[in-house]
Amino acid sequence: MSAKRIPSRQTSGVFAALFAAVLLGWAPILGKMAYHAGVEPYTLAALRTLLAVVLLWTFYLVRWRTSILIGWRDLLGCIGMGAVNGVGSLFYYTGLQRLDASLASLLNTLYPIWVFIFLSSSGHEISRMALGRLALALVGLYLVTGVGPTRPDSLGVMLMLASAAAYGWHLVLGQWVLADAPTRPVTLYVLTTMAAVVGVARVTSGRALEPISVSGWEAILGLAVVTALSRLMTFAGLQRLGGAQMALLGILELLTTLLVAFAMLGERLSATQWAGAVILTASALLVRREKTDRTEDRPPG
Numbered sequence: 001m002s003a004k005r006i007p008s009r010q011t012s013g014v015f016a017a018l019f020a021a022v023l024l025g026w027a028p029i030l031g032k033m034a035y036h037a038g039v040e041p042y043t044l045a046a047l048r049t050l051l052a053v054v055l056l057w058t059f060y061l062v063r064w065r066t067s068i069l070i071g072w073r074d075l076l077g078c079i080g081m082g083a084v085n086g087v088g089s090l091f092y093y094t095g096l097q098r099l100d101a102s103l104a105s106l107l108n109t110l111y112p113i114w115v116f117i118f119l120s121s122s123g124h125e126i127s128r129m130a131l132g133r134l135a136l137a138l139v140g141l142y143l144v145t146g147v148g149p150t151r152p153d154s155l156g157v158m159l160m161l162a163s164a165a166a167y168g169w170h171l172v173l174g175q176w177v178l179a180d181a182p183t184r185p186v187t188l189y190v191l192t193t194m195a196a197v198v199g200v201a202r203v204t205s206g207r208a209l210e211p212i213s214v215s216g217w218e219a220i221l222g223l224a225v226v227t228a229l230s231r232l233m234t235f236a237g238l239q240r241l242g243g244a245q246m247a248l249l250g251i252l253e254l255l256t257t258l259l260v261a262f263a264m265l266g267e268r269l270s271a272t273q274w275a276g277a278v279i280l281t282a283s284a285l286l287v288r289r290e291k292t293d294r295t296e297d298r299p300p301g
Contacts, residue, residue: 018252020233023226025256028101030223031093032265037216041093043209044220046202049089049195051224056188059232067184077177078186081170082193088166089194090201091159098156100267105257106144107160109280113137114168119175137283143276187231251281 034044060068070078096104113134145157178186212220258277261267269277 016233020230021252022256023230023233024253025105026226026260027223028096028104028257029260029264030219030226031096032101032261034216034219034223035097037213037219038210039212039216039220040207040210041097042090042198042202042205042207043212044223045089045093045198046195047220048223048227049086049191049198051221052227053192053195055224055228056191056231059228060184060188064184067182068188070181070185070189074178074181074186075189077173077181078189079193080177081173081186082190083197084166084170084173085190086194086197086201088163088170089198091163091166095156095159095163098153099160100152100261101265102258102261102267102269103144103152103273104156104160105254105261106277106280107141107157108164108167109254110137110141110161111164111168111171113283114165115171118169118172133283136279140276140279140283143279144273145276191227191231254281 031044035041092104092108095107099107116134145152174186258269
């Protein structure tokens, strides 16, 4: 009987992981749709996160009430992670406004590189293979952003790189202070802190809330559902597959964004940028194999 349960458990885990990756691949697409409807980046970041938190808290109260409990030490760690991730999300959505969704998604795949850099600077041994992977990522970055007749917005690229760095730093914090904490309450409180950070940023920006059209609200609600549901699917995948396989399946997120951006937004990459995309993808996959890279333990952001 147990032998029959294992394959079915793994199969459901694979489907959950794939579903989560596809959902996350839609995030930059929905973001661009919101911008086309006139929504400002800070407004999008704040409303998307707030609504996602409301959905998650509702689900937890109904189905996972015991997962709401968390110790004070872990709660402080969640607040630290959520604050960094919240700032990173502001970078992300501001940069997304200035870049194509496909390019933004490509630049966001650099977060494992930042994790490696942060861990290496804290004393982890740097191998020759790891340095080779870093060089590979830099080559891919150059081909994606620095070659071609038209170059992407420089500020947008810097903001997206800053977003990837913030996300990488928040993962390192998670490894240091929350290594043994259960993932369900951690993700709930990290996202709740994110909502507080981006909400305060939106309020203190001093700008009046812009009028939001029906299509704008549809994009915001879609993004909130994607954010909340992708986390629930990731929990299921982590429980059934483990972090390493989840990380490898996560590359589907990038592929989803590229395909949907091509089909719905009419975005195109040049041949050189496609070469850079392939190199960045290979670098991301290889970095996830690095022993000092613990990104496989993260709930995606």
